[in-house]
Every structure is written in structure tokens, then in C-alpha cells.
Amino acid sequence: MEQHEPIITAAEEMNAGTPGNHVLEAKDAAIPGEREDQLVIRRAYRNLLKSIKTPLDKPDREAIRAAFELAADSHHQQRRKTGEPYIMHPIEVARICVEEIGLGPTAVVCALLHDVVEDTDVTLKDIHDRFGARVSLIVDGLTKLDGLHDSESPQAENLSKVLRAMVSDVRVVLIKMADRLHNLRTIKGMPHHKQLKIAAETTTIYAPLAHRLGLYKIKSEFQDLCLKVTHPEEYHEIADKLSQTKRAREQYIREFTAPIKEALDEMGMRFRIAGRPKSIYSIRNKIKHKHVSFEDIYDLFAVRIIVDVPPEEERLACWQVYTFVTDFYKPIPERLKDWITSPKANGYESLHTTVIGPEGRFVEVQIRSERMDDIAERGFAAHWKYKGVKGLSKLKKDVFENWLNQVRETLENNDTGSAVEFLADFQSNLFAEEVHVFTPKGEMKILPEGATALDFAFSIHSDIGCACQSVKINNKLERLDYVLKSGDQVEVITKKTQKPKEDWLQFVVTGKAKNRIRSALREEKRSQAEYGREILERKLNAYKVSVEDNADMLARWYGYPNRLEFLSAIFLEQVDLSDLKRFRSDGTRLIEIEDKIIRQETEPVVPDSPPRIKSGNKPEVIINGEPGSYYQYSFATCCNPVQGDAIFGFILAQGGVKIHRATCPNATHLLANYEHRILKAGWGNTVKADFLTNIVVTGIDSGPGVIHQLTDKISSLGINIRSFSISGESGYFEGRIGLIVSNTDQLNLAMKALKSFDWVSNVTREE
Numbered sequence: 001m002e003q004h005e006p007i008i009t010a011a012e013e014m015n016a017g018t019p020g021n022h023v024l025e026a027k028d029a030a031i032p033g034e035r036e037d038q039l040v041i042r043r044a045y046r047n048l049l050k051s052i053k054t055p056l057d058k059p060d061r062e063a064i065r066a067a068f069e070l071a072a073d074s075h076h077q078q079r080r081k082t083g084e085p086y087i088m089h090p091i092e093v094a095r096i097c098v099e100e101i102g103l104g105p106t107a108v109v110c111a112l113l114h115d116v117v118e119d120t121d122v123t124l125k126d127i128h129d130r131f132g133a134r135v136s137l138i139v140d141g142l143t144k145l146d147g148l149h150d151s152e153s154p155q156a157e158n159l160s161k162v163l164r165a166m167v168s169d170v171r172v173v174l175i176k177m178a179d180r181l182h183n184l185r186t187i188k189g190m191p192h193h194k195q196l197k198i199a200a201e202t203t204t205i206y207a208p209l210a211h212r213l214g215l216y217k218i219k220s221e222f223q224d225l226c227l228k229v230t231h232p233e234e235y236h237e238i239a240d241k242l243s244q245t246k247r248a249r250e251q252y253i254r255e256f257t258a259p260i261k262e263a264l265d266e267m268g269m270r271f272r273i274a275g276r277p278k279s280i281y282s283i284r285n286k287i288k289h290k291h292v293s294f295e296d297i298y299d300l301f302a303v304r305i306i307v308d309v310p311p312e313e314e315r316l317a318c319w320q321v322y323t324f325v326t327d328f329y330k331p332i333p334e335r336l337k338d339w340i341t342s343p344k345a346n347g348y349e350s351l352h353t354t355v356i357g358p359e360g361r362f363v364e365v366q367i368r369s370e371r372m373d374d375i376a377e378r379g380f381a382a383h384w385k386y387k388g389v390k391g392l393s394k395l396k397k398d399v400f401e402n403w404l405n406q407v408r409e410t411l412e413n414n415d416t417g418s419a420v421e422f423l424a425d426f427q428s429n430l431f432a433e434e435v436h437v438f439t440p441k442g443e444m445k446i447l448p449e450g451a452t453a454l455d456f457a458f459s460i461h462s463d464i465g466c467a468c469q470s471v472k473i474n475n476k477l478e479r480l481d482y483v484l485k486s487g488d489q490v491e492v493i494t495k496k497t498q499k500p501k502e503d504w505l506q507f508v509v510t511g512k513a514k515n516r517i518r519s520a521l522r523e524e525k526r527s528q529a530e531y532g533r534e535i536l537e538r539k540l541n542a543y544k545v546s547v548e549d550n551a552d553m554l555a556r557w558y559g560y561p562n563r564l565e566f567l568s569a570i571f572l573e574q575v576d577l578s579d580l581k582r583f584r585s586d587g588t589r590l591i592e593i594e595d596k597i598i599r600q601e602t603e604p605v606v607p608d609s610p611p612r613i614k615s616g617n618k619p620e621v622i623i624n625g626e627p628g629s630y631y632q633y634s635f636a637t638c639c640n641p642v643q644g645d646a647i648f649g650f651i652l653a654q655g656g657v658k659i660h661r662a663t664c665p666n667a668t669h670l671l672a673n674y675e676h677r678i679l680k681a682g683w684g685n686t687v688k689a690d691f692l693t694n695i696v697v698t699g700i701d702s703g704p705g706v707i708h709q710l711t712d713k714i715s716s717l718g719i720n721i722r723s724f725s726i727s728g729e730s731g732y733f734e735g736r737i738g739l740i741v742s743n744t745d746q747l748n749l750a751m752k753a754l755k756s757f758d759w760v761s762n763v764t765r766e767e
């Protein structure tokens with residue numbers, strides 16, 4: 001058995017020697033004000049130790065003291081904007097971690113050290129050597145990234161760093177919250193414009209994050225403190241009115257709760273009752289959005305009844321209390337909220353009701369157990385305490401793990417993306433409220449608000465998502481981008497040959513779905529590139545050079561961002577390999593022949609007449625305000641623009657301009673990578689021209705008449721069909737129809753006509 005040190009209480013530790021005193025007194029003792037500083041610092045440190053209620057063992061005690069000394073020493077010359085010695089900040093952050101979030105000794109050590117690496121000469125390696133791997137991992141997560149000045153959003157990148165660290169240790173984000181809270185509480189010393197910036201950052205990132213972590217108290221304080229910065233008059237007006245009405249309110253609460261107390265006492269229930277005013281921020285919101293005055297707000301406060309019972313009895317006890325409350329006061333049924341049966345996604349559990357109290361005033365009553373209260377106040381931080389507790393349903397225990405997994409997926413998902421994209425992903429995904437939907441077997445799934453039917457398919461299994469062909473919502477066929485509503489029953493219909501599509505990325509919101517679609521698309525691109533490589537190899541044989549030595553150069557020459565994109569484009573026949581004649585070989589590599597020589601040797605480049613235009617005139621395209629013919633334009637075969645589509649021009653490396661649809665799947669990458677080669681384009685005078693375009697029709701296979709009905713409908717509009725193919729499985733069909741139309745009006749007419757069949761679920765243009 002390991003020999004344990006006798007347990008020393010915080011008070012004894014206090015007397016055991018003045019911690020850090022040699023550090024503080026040995027230096028610059030003569031500087032005026034130094035003594036006062038030391039007194040203040042020592043008092044703060046003692047308060048911190050006192051706040052730790054659980055007994056500390058020797059290593060913890062020593063680590064805390066060492067962290068304090070190192071921090072005090074290295075921040076020695078620094079002062080905060082408020083004038084206090086800098087060390088007061090880490091000490092306070094540590095105290096908030098203990099007292100307001102409920103964290104333990106390791107967090108205290110990390111909180112004390114959280115600004116040391118960022119602001120002083122101490123390195124992460126020093127921390128690692130003196131305090132070990134865990135502490136250095138957490139401190140690293142709390143240290144802002146350096147040199148982000150030219151980054152598009154340092155804020156987003158720092159947040160992404162904190163979250164990455166959070167996935168390996170949740171304490172990182174909790175200490176970050178304490179740090180932000182203390183900075184806000186002491187914001188007065190800052191210049192006003194900085195205050196506004198901090199308030200904005202807190203409102204957009206930290207308050208929602210606190211909400212998501214279930215740190216309700218901290219969230220409310222964030223909101224109140226931000227309001228104080230942004231709208232000081234309104235803040236103070238409400239604060240004053242709250243304090244003026246305090247006595248009357250307390251009197252009312254006493255009167256309201258008296259009969260309930262009596263009844264609960266009588267039945268021997270262990271409980272406590274608290275009556276609290278709502279936050280200033282939420283009162284202001286009511287005044288603003290409901291256009292009422294302070295005096296007219298009926299639920300300025302909530303009465304909270306907290307029962308002290310074992311976990312397996314808490315549910316019953318809460319409903320018992322509810323019965324008592326509603327025996328005395330008439331409830332308003334639509335205001336009953338049962339977050340005990342289905343807790344909020346951030347773990348919040350409580351039973352809320354609003355009743356009509358004395359004098360006809362509405363009173364919100366919140367009923368919960370001590371455990372639920374702990375989670376309601378400290379969310380994430382309290383959650384770990386109850387992890388192994390029996391008598392709790394799996395769902396309740398899993399909410400935070402689910403969330404952490406979502407964070408993890410969002411992070412993994414964004415390995416290649418920008419920080420700003422990440423922040424957007426994060427906000428749409430992880431701050432969002434949730435919807436509860438059901439499988440056909442009645443199993444509940446929780447998805448973020450805004451999630452689509454396709455997200456649901458991926459949430460069941462990534463294979464189901466990838467093969468998702470159509471969906472039925474409440475037994476009705478809907479599009480894959482249908483936005484789920486709570487209570488929806490969702491049935492996924494899969495098809496073996498289905499493959500994830502690029503445009504799916506436009507409407508899925510969950511990290512999991514995005515991630516799987518992206519990797520499936522990459523996979524597909526890789527196999528296309530394999531074929532593309534073989535095609536290129538055959539061409540290059542004539543030059544006796546290898547793909548390996550020349551693919552990167554050719555990719556650049558053709559305007560592709562990398563070899564993979566280039567090779568897969570070859571497979572998709574988007575690359576005109578006849579341009580290879582502009583090259584000669586030096587034995588290993590291709591070398592471009594001077595442009596001048598080419599022009600002399602070859603015929604002048606004739607704008608290739610799009611093969612899709614069967615007859616009629618060439619439609620007029622205006623490029624950069626000039627007739628398109630100046631530019632030798634042609635139409636891109638990847639997206640088949642039709643007269644009337646929004647279009648743009650892309651300057652080809654080999655000369656000429658390709659006209660793409662603005663919604664072309666290649667457009668995003670062209671726009672992002674070759675902005676300088678993009679030209680504004682539009683349609684000129686309307687001429688009668690024929691465009692070939694493909695549409696895809698999906699729906700329920702209602703029998704052998706399907707093909708006839710579709711083709712008849714199109715023909716009745718006077719539109720010619722050039723090709724038709726159809727495939728079907730388990731009652732569903734997918735048809736691909738090649739149409740010859742003269743403009744988008746005609747095309748839209750055809751698509752609308754097909755949609756009017758009730759057995760057709762979706763009609764889209766082929767991408």
C-alpha cells in the first residue's frame with residue numbers, strides 16, 4: 001500500500017507557511033507599493049486555498065504551490081489594466097474553477113499557469129518538466145496561437161485550438177470559461193472599443209458555448225456583463241428596478257411557497273426552495289421582444305423546488321411535488337415542460353410549470369432533484385460526477401459524450417478547411433438546439449436543428465446515408481434536403497447503386513454526414529483518377545515520357561489545383577487531350593512549344609461549336625460587356641448551360657473561354673482557385689437555339705405506364721426528347737431524360753410538368 005500523507009485541510013495549509021513568500025519578498029522589496037501588493041496577493045491565494053473544500057494530498061498541495069510560485073514569479077513585473085498585479089488574474093481564474101465550476105486540483109494548477117506560456121519567458125517544455133504531461137497539455141490548449149495576425153480569423157483559429165484540446169481534456173474549455181468570466185468581471189479597466197470587441201466575442205462564441213456545455217450560471221453572467229457594456233443605460237435601469245422591488249418580491253415568494261412547504265414537510269420530503277429573479281439580460285429581451293414594460297413582466301422570477309432523493313426516486317418525487325404545487329395553484333397547461341423525460345441536448349433536466357399565484361400573478365415553478373440542479377448549474381463540469389450512477393437512463397448519461405463526439409467529428413471534418421468555415425460549421429452544428437425524430441420502429445434520434453432527412457440517414461449508419469435514395473417523412477415521399485421537425489417519423493429508402501453526390505454537401509449540416517460524403521467523393525475521385533491515369537499514359541506513350549514525371553506540370557497547365565483533380569477530369573472527359581500537341585518531349589519531360597510557332601503551324605483556333613447544339617443559331621453570349629465571339633467562347637460540357645442560366649466565363653490556358661453555369665459543380669473550385677481567370681458573362685439577344693440538357697426524375701414506380709406518362713407529358717409541351725433511360729428498384733425509379741430545349745423557361749416548364757405527377761418525388765438537372 002502506498003503511504004498517504006495525513007490529510008491537511010485548507011486552513012492548516014494556510015498556516016503551514018506563507019506560500020510563495022520567498023518569491024515575492026526576495027525581489028525588489030524596496031519598490032513602493034510592493035508590500036501592499038504582496039498582502040493583496042497573499043490574501044487572494046489564501047482565499048483560493050480556502051475555496052478548495054476537498055482535502056488535498058501532498059503532491060496536489062505541492063503542485064498548487066509550485067504553480068502559484070512560478071506564476072507569481074514570471075508575471076512579477078506585469079500589471080493588469082485595472083492596476084492590480086497580474087497574478088491576481090490567474091489566482092481568481094483558479095478560484096472560479098473551484099468555487100463556481102467545481103473543478104479539482106489539476107485544474108487549479110493549470111488555471112494558475114494558464115497565461116504563463118503566452119505572456120512570459122516560461123516555455124511549454126518547462127511546464128512539462130515541472131508539472132507533467134497532463135498539465136502541459138491543458139496549458140497548451142489554453143495558450144493562444146502565435147503569429148495569427150495575417151490569418152483570416154485569429155478568433156476562429158484560437159477557438160478551434162481550444163476545442164481540439166477540449167476533445168482530449170474537457171477541463172481546457174472549462175478553464176477557458178473561467179478565464180473569460182474573470183476578464184469580463186474586470187473589464188472596466190479596458191478602453192471602450194476593446195470592451196465592445198470582448199463583448200461581441202463573448203456573445204457570439206462564449207455565451208453559446210457555455211449554454212451548450214450546460215453552464216447556465218456562467219452563461220447568464222456572460223450575457224448580463226455583455227449587456228452592461230453594450231447597453232449600459234438599459235442594464236442599470238433594470239438592475240435598479242430589480243433592487244427596488246426586491247423586498248416586495250421576497251415577500252410574495254414567501255407567501256407563495258408557504259403552503260407548498262407545509263405540505264412537503266408533512267409528507268417528510270427533503271427539499272429546499274429558492275426564489276430567484278431572472279437575469280437582467282432575459283428581462284431586457286422580454287421588454288424588447290414582447291413590447292412590455294418592466295412592471296408588466298409577470299415572470300420576473302422563478303421559484304425553484306429542489307428535492308433531495310436518490311437517483312432512482314427523483315422522477316417520481318418531482319412529479320409528486322408537481323401535484324402539490326398544482327393542488328394549490330392552477331397551472332397553465334401549455335407552459336408545462338418536461339425535461340426530465342427528455343433532457344435538453346446540453347443535459348438540462350428539470351420540470352417546469354407556470355401557475356397562477358396569489359393576486360392572479362403568473363409564477364414559473366422549476367422542480368428538480370439536487371443532482372439535476374447540480375447539472376443545471378454546472379452542466380458539463382457536474383456531469384462527470386454522475387457518470388457511473390445507477391438508476392439513470394442511458395440517454396441522460398450520454399448527452400455530453402454525444403456532444404463531444406459531435407465536436408470531434410466537426411473537428412476531423414475540418415482538417416483541410418479554413419478556420420472561418422470551421423466556425424460556421426461549429427455554429428450551425430454545435431450551438432444549435434436539437435430536434436427529436438423517430439425511426440419507423442419508434443426509436444428516437446436527436447439531431448441538431450436544421451438537420452435534413454439525409455443527415456438522419458447518416459445518423460443511422462454511414463452506409464445507409466451513402467445509399468440513401470429517397471425518404472418518407474410521416475409516410476409521405478419528401479426530398480433528401482427536407483428539414484426535419486421534432487416528432488417527424490423518418491423512413492430511409494436505400495438503393496445499392498446510389499452514390500454520394502457533390503451537391504449533398506450543400507444541405508447536410510451534421511459533421512458525420514459531411515465527413516462521410518467528403519470521404520466517399522474523395523474515394524470516387526481516386527478511382528476516377530486511376531482510369532484517367534491510364535488514358536493519359538496511353539497518350540504519353542507517343543512521347544515516350546511517364547505520367548509520373550509530367551502529371552503535375554500538365555495539371556497546372558490545364559488549370560487544375562492538383563494531380564488528382566486533373567486525372568479524374570481526364571476520366572470525365574473534361575480535358576481536351578488534343579492540346580498535348582502543343583508539347584514536345586525532351587526525353588523525360590514535356591516542354592511547351594512556343595505559342596508563336598503553334599499559331600503559325602496550326603489553323604487559327606475555331607471556337608468549337610458545341611456538339612449539343614443540333615440546329616439553329618449559335619446563341620449570343622456577352623462576355624465582359626462585349627460580344628462573346630471576341631473571346632472564342634464555347635460551352636462547358638460538365639454543366640451544359642442553357643440560354644437563361646446564370647453563367648460565367650473561364651479563360652482557358654490554351655486560349656478561348658469556356659462558359660459554365662454558375663451552379664456548375666466545378667464552379668466553386670474554379671472561382672476559389674482561379675479568380676483572375678473568371679469573366680462576367682450573360683446572354684445576349686434571345687435567339688432560337690437548341691440546347692441539349694439532361695434531367696433526372698425520381699419517384700415511386702407506379703407500374704409499366706411510367707415511361708409513357710413521362711414522355712407524353714414532355715411531348716405535349718412541344719419539347720423533343722433525345723434520350724431516355726430508366727432504372728428502378730424496390731418500388732422506386734430513377735429516370736434520366738435528355739431534352740432539347742431553347743431556353744431555361746422551356747426547361748423549367750418541362751420540369752414543373754413532371755413534378756406535377758404525384759408519384760414523382762424529385763426532378764433535377766443533372767450535374
Ligand code: MN
Pocket residue numbers: 089114115179
Ligand atoms: Mn487569462
